[in-house]
Amino acid sequence: MNIIINDIEKVIGARGILLGEDVTSRPDSWPPMGGCQAKAIIRPANTQEVSDVLKLCHAAGQSVVTHGGLTGLVGGARASADDIVLSMERMTGLEPIDVVNRTVTVKAGVPLQKVHEAAAEVDLLFPLDLGARGSCTIGGNIATNAGGNSVIRYGMIRDQVLGVEAVLADGTIISSLNSVIKNNTGYDLKQLFIGSEGTLGVVTRAVLRLRPLPRSCNTALVAIENFEQLGRFLRDMDSALGGTLSAFEVMWNDFYRLIVGDGSKHGQPLGFNHAFYVLLESTGGHEESDRIRFEGALEEAFESELIVDAVISQSKQQRENLWSIRDDIEGLTQKLMPSIVFDISLGIQQMDDYVDEVRKQLTERWPDSRMVVFGHLGDGNIHLVITVGSHEPAEVHAVESIVYEALGRRQGVISAEHGIGVDKREFLKHSRSANEIALMKKLKHALDPKGILNPGKIFED
Amino acid sequence: MNIIINDIEKVIGARGILLGEDVTSRPDSWPPMGGCQAKAIIRPANTQEVSDVLKLCHAAGQSVVTHGGLTGLVGGARASADDIVLSMERMTGLEPIDVVNRTVTVKAGVPLQKVHEAAAEVDLLFPLDLGARGSCTIGGNIATNAGGNSVIRYGMIRDQVLGVEAVLADGTIISSLNSVIKNNTGYDLKQLFIGSEGTLGVVTRAVLRLRPLPRSCNTALVAIENFEQLGRFLRDMDSALGGTLSAFEVMWNDFYRLIVGDGSKHGQPLGFNHAFYVLLESTGGHEESDRIRFEGALEEAFESELIVDAVISQSKQQRENLWSIRDDIEGLTQKLMPSIVFDISLGIQQMDDYVDEVRKQLTERWPDSRMVVFGHLGDGNIHLVITVGSHEPAEVHAVESIVYEALGRRQGVISAEHGIGVDKREFLKHSRSANEIALMKKLKHALDPKGILNPGKIFED
Numbered sequence: 076m077n078i079i080i081n082d083i084e085k086v087i088g089a090r091g092i093l094l095g096e097d098v099t100s101r102p103d104s105w106p107p108m109g110g111c112q113a114k115a116i117i118r119p120a121n122t123q124e125v126s127d128v129l130k131l132c133h134a135a136g137q138s139v140v141t142h143g144g145l146t147g148l149v150g151g152a153r154a155s156a157d158d159i160v161l162s163m164e165r166m167t168g169l170e171p172i173d174v175v176n177r178t179v180t181v182k183a184g185v186p187l188q189k190v191h192e193a194a195a196e197v198d199l200l201f202p203l204d205l206g207a208r209g210s211c212t213i214g215g216n217i218a219t220n221a222g223g224n225s226v227i228r229y230g231m232i233r234d235q236v237l238g239v240e241a242v243l244a245d246g247t248i249i250s251s252l253n254s255v256i257k258n259n260t261g262y263d264l265k266q267l268f269i270g271s272e273g274t275l276g277v278v279t280r281a282v283l284r285l286r287p288l289p290r291s292c293n294t295a296l297v298a299i300e301n302f303e304q305l306g307r308f309l310r311d312m313d314s315a316l317g318g319t320l321s322a323f324e325v326m327w328n329d330f331y332r333l334i335v336g337d338g339s340k341h342g343q344p345l346g347f348n349h350a351f352y353v354l355l356e357s358t359g360g361h362e363e364s365d366r367i368r369f370e371g372a373l374e375e376a377f378e379s380e381l382i383v384d385a386v387i388s389q390s391k392q393q394r395e396n397l398w399s400i401r402d403d404i405e406g407l408t409q410k411l412m413p414s415i416v417f418d419i420s421l422g423i424q425q426m427d428d429y430v431d432e433v434r435k436q437l438t439e440r441w442p443d444s445r446m447v448v449f450g451h452l453g454d455g456n457i458h459l460v461i462t463v464g465s466h467e468p469a470e471v472h473a474v475e476s477i478v479y480e481a482l483g484r485r486q487g488v489i490s491a492e493h494g495i496g497v498d499k500r501e502f503l504k505h506s507r508s509a510n511e512i513a514l515m516k517k518l519k520h521a522l523d524p525k526g527i528l529n530p531g532k533i534f535e536d
Numbered sequence: 537m538n539i540i541i542n543d544i545e546k547v548i549g550a551r552g553i554l555l556g557e558d559v560t561s562r563p564d565s566w567p568p569m570g571g572c573q574a575k576a577i578i579r580p581a582n583t584q585e586v587s588d589v590l591k592l593c594h595a596a597g598q599s600v601v602t603h604g605g606l607t608g609l610v611g612g613a614r615a616s617a618d619d620i621v622l623s624m625e626r627m628t629g630l631e632p633i634d635v636v637n638r639t640v641t642v643k644a645g646v647p648l649q650k651v652h653e654a655a656a657e658v659d660l661l662f663p664l665d666l667g668a669r670g671s672c673t674i675g676g677n678i679a680t681n682a683g684g685n686s687v688i689r690y691g692m693i694r695d696q697v698l699g700v701e702a703v704l705a706d707g708t709i710i711s712s713l714n715s716v717i718k719n720n721t722g723y724d725l726k727q728l729f730i731g732s733e734g735t736l737g738v739v740t741r742a743v744l745r746l747r748p749l750p751r752s753c754n755t756a757l758v759a760i761e762n763f764e765q766l767g768r769f770l771r772d773m774d775s776a777l778g779g780t781l782s783a784f785e786v787m788w789n790d791f792y793r794l795i796v797g798d799g800s801k802h803g804q805p806l807g808f809n810h811a812f813y814v815l816l817e818s819t820g821g822h823e824e825s826d827r828i829r830f831e832g833a834l835e836e837a838f839e840s841e842l843i844v845d846a847v848i849s850q851s852k853q854q855r856e857n858l859w860s861i862r863d864d865i866e867g868l869t870q871k872l873m874p875s876i877v878f879d880i881s882l883g884i885q886q887m888d889d890y891v892d893e894v895r896k897q898l899t900e901r902w903p904d905s906r907m908v909v910f911g912h913l914g915d916g917n918i919h920l921v922i923t924v925g926s927h928e929p930a931e932v933h934a935v936e937s938i939v940y941e942a943l944g945r946r947q948g949v950i951s952a953e954h955g956i957g958v959d960k961r962e963f964l965k966h967s968r969s970a971n972e973i974a975l976m977k978k979l980k981h982a983l984d985p986k987g988i989l990n991p992g993k994i995f996e997d
Contacts, residue, residue, distance in 0.1 A: 173883070173885075174771075175767050175771075175883070175884050175885040176883045176884055176885060176916070177771070198775075219720065220720050220724070222718055222720075226717065226718060227717075228779065230691075230695065230717075231717075231718065233724070234691065234695055243975070247971055247974075247975075248971060249971055249972060249975055250969060250971070250972075251968075251972055253949070254883060254947070255881040255882065255883065255915070255916035255917075255948075255949055255952070256687065256688075256691075256881070256915040256916055256917070257683055257687060257692065257881045257912075257915050257916060257917045257949070257952035257953055258881060258949045258951075258952065258967075259680065259681050259683075259731055259949075259951045259952060259953055259954065259955045259956070260949055260950055260951050260956060260960075260964060260967040260968055261732075261956055261964060261968055261972075261973070261976050261994050261995070262728075262731070262732050262736075262975075262976045262979060262994075263681070263694070263727065263730070263731055264972060264975055264976070266724065266727035266728075267723075267727075267979075269724070270720055270723065270724055271723050275723075286774075287771070287774050287775035288775070289778065290775065290776075290778075291778075306636050310635075310636075310638070310748070313747075313748050314659075314748035314749070314751065314821050315751075315821040315822060316821055316822075317750065317751075317752075317778075317779065317780045317819065317820030317821035317822065317826065318689065318778065318779030318780045318782075318819075318820065319778045319779045319780065319820075321779075358778065358779075359778030359779065359780075359829075360775050360776040360777055360778035360829070360833070361776060361777075361778065361828075361829045361832060361833070363828070364825040364826070364828045364829040364832070365778065365825070365829075367822075367824070367825045367828075368820075368821070368822040368825040368826075371822060371825070372821070372822070420716040420717070420718045420719060421716065422634070422636070422637045422715060422716065423636050423637050424634070424636040424637060451718075454716070454717040454718050455637070455716035455717055455718065456716070456717070456718045486715070487716075488714070488716055488718070488719045488720075488721055489721055490719075490720045490721050491716070491718035491719065491720060492718055492720055493720065494720045495720070495721060495722055499721075503721060503722060506719075506721040507712075507721055507722055508711060510708055510709060510710055510711070511710060511711075511712055511722070511725060512722070513708075514704070514708075514710055514723075514725055515722050515723045515725070517982055517983070518723060518979075518982065520982075521978055521979065521981075521982035522978070533722050533723075534722070
């Protein structure tokens, strides 16, 4: 056994260490490209053990890749044979919810869904939500600044974390477990750890802000004929629904047609011939008045001819049916095999033109290529699913270059939610300037001078 | 003339430099303790000039204190005779508002109120609001992470800034002018400059997120008999009013009695004998349904005996009258001369006990002392106004020690909104650990190795 592993075993015990097949039988990341390559998986039981392990690694110059739920999509958790993996799987506790202050303190390894369940039991909501909720962990959500479906209402997880405890590369514990909304006592250190993909510190605990559990929910699927009206509809709904607009998900025609078309398991709530379909949702505190307002807002939109058709869900089941269309990413990628998926942001006024340009470039090079578009338009975030009939690295790279270069020309963002990891590192320059990247590296060097934390992620060292 | 000033004049011209009486005739900070002591006031016209000036200062080891509107309350802008002041007063432009994306790009020196006015013209809202709106600047708001009355609904300015352009101590321009809500392309560098009180960089421009201008506003003043009911009322209103609760301001009995009592210019909307008075406000997008919901929520609170009396404003004038009671800080401090004002946060469940302890300690030492309490309870933020009949430094310090030590024992926050500056530096240790302060210094050293930016603010160098 390696010397460093031996030393680690002395401080956290054999139970905390996995070797050999226990390592290689685990996936290396998501989607798995093979087994985990790391020399060991280290499983500390608490913050002090994380600190002890990092102290040893720092002294030995041993690189460390932190693992949460392994649901990231950019290879941010991929470990090489030189790395050790630090897994948060034994740090899954959740303190009792503070119902007066509406906060909960959790350990990094707790799955997102457990937080939802604990909050709902006391009539509270933790608003971050995403498809991987059963497996992804709060620590990973924080390290990647997770977004999801409710960002338009509640923001990214950055806006939902009041305090963070993290361990620096040298083992120093930074316990910044603030639990109030307003705290201007010097630098807001938690921001360093949110969204830095495990390169500046290992998140061990967090204080999360909880919200009232909504008492009402109104959902509609709406058809719109052109992009300009889509933008106006978003603004009008945000205004008319006050602070209660909680989802504004858009499907371009090709998405809707593919998911609801021939042989679909979904119903067909609206016809096929509209340019855009919006899944609109509003959650509030008062059944009756919320319904009046929601229906009133849609009526206004009809009268001003912004929308041409709509269905309003009349039951929980109907609501779920509408959402299942938007959420059927599996169905989508199955029909577009092999698919390449993108997660980008740009100004709403540039989206239509951007989508046109990318589609044109793809068709020129691959006449049979297909692209469907959907996303959280209310946040400026859209997803592209593209197939060019091949998954050869050179072809994928050519597609990526088309997508990201057209984006760079419009000050767009090459990763809205998913982060950079290793997969998008090459393209970071399209969204961030040389000075910005140099400042990132300066921060990295200040906090992790030996570069042991998740090396090679976000930028090359 | 000093050599460094000479060099600066060469790059930005004589118009950019104030000397002698033009410096000393300006206040040193707020409230003014004398004239500005700096050796010069430098007034760059654009970001490039800020960069040029900082390059020279960095080379010469010249300390720089950045000035916005000089409305800070903790001496964060105070300059000594060794410093030069960098004033943003010539950088006041505002680009046309992007009404589709609902953003605006502004220069650091633009007053907050100008942003309000420009947004309102196109039916949009910039939600940050505070008493100094006419003088304070966006750059200063960002540097101090300003809060104000709408934090419960929209968050601090940190949540309202999408992008920041800042100049580092060595003159490097970091143009991180992101304009979308979701951007996970590496470290979120703007966070470094928000709330760091000018010690890590000079903010030169920002992209601000705008919101729909509310179409309805409902306001009430409510009386409550005990603290436990106050906490329940906050939670119930937050839940019943969905996402539309926009203010929850609490006045303790002594505040209300002092402001509305004998010889007051205010009416007396409710009697004097209640423990707490809450100014409750909800803004939304639909007059009729918002009114139904607001009145319904208050009725529920009456029925469950959470509140004992209430007035709902029936006009804009009545609304203003209610707010003028809450906002009459001048009237308050005049009646409590000489007064010492505190801006603190702590968990809601600890507030009642905390206020009791501080009051008891004050009375023991100064039998004639008085303390009144009010604040943004919905954010965990309260203000204490205390008079012990003296403004001698030793007495003030004794009061500060009582207030902050009792807070430290409850994991409270010694500065909710106002920052640390120089005035609260000594007490920072009550809210932040030694490891946290060491990490702040590490960041400061990485970004400003010569310590030229606002030296001695937040912590001693």
